[in-house]
């Protein structure tokens with residue numbers, strides 16, 4: 403039997419109320435994650451307790467802000483095995499969630515999870531962030547862009563900020579030692595039409611691990627020349 407005791411305790415610490423249906427969904431998600439991970443590489447974390455802390459609870463820490471309440475349209479950029487987008491969707495079914503990843507085998511896994519968990523208003527898309535955000539269907543269409551463990555904040559800002567509507571937010575989930583990275587990204591964030599409005603340190607329940615949530619508000623449209631092509635956001639950040 404798949405164990406999610408650490409998740410159950412940890413959500414109490416985060417002030418999140420898990421319903422019966424949510425619990426069943428997390429159990430099924432964990433089972434599929436472990437099963438698929440034997441065939442395709444999704445995550446190095448395979449222990450029950452570690453999955454609860456480092457994937458599920460970490461993904462839920464953005465609920466310590468009120469940005470994800472209600473009916474928001476969000477995109478998770480470089481979602482991998484669905485983190486943080488899928489746990490966020492399980493907790494708030496009103497979210498309209500787009501999961502984006504550049505690796506198609508991970509998208510196949512995510513589609514299997516979405517159908518097994520019987521979720522709607524959620525789609526997994528195969529593509530590169532810097533290409534997709536140039537398309538009118540995606541550009542400046544989201545209340546929130548969120549991302550964990552994908553790139554340094556300067557590069558990541560060019561991937562994520564173009565997706566966000568003016569007045570919306572980009573939430574970057576980072577480690578606690580973020581000061582230098584943040585300082586080096588301020589120019590990029592400004593050029594892309596946004597500003598840092600908060601930096602929140604969160605402790606992962608059931609551990610001593612501290613992470614940070616960098617909250618970035620979109621204050622004007624992103625100039626049309628961004629994001630740049632040819633791998634420039636990564637090779638030569640703004």
Ligand SMILES: C[S@@+](CC[C@H](N)C(=O)[O-])C[C@H]1O[C@@H](n2cnc3c(N)ncnc32)[C@H](O)[C@@H]1O
Nearest residue numbers: 480481482485503504505529530531550551552
């Ligand atoms: C280290 S994994 C992190 C996955 C997940 N966010 C997590 O925290 O567990 C980084 C993921 O980002 C994806 N990725 C990296 N650059 C990307 C890009 N430019 N566009 C879309 N996906 C990208 C990779 O394919 C990979 O699945």
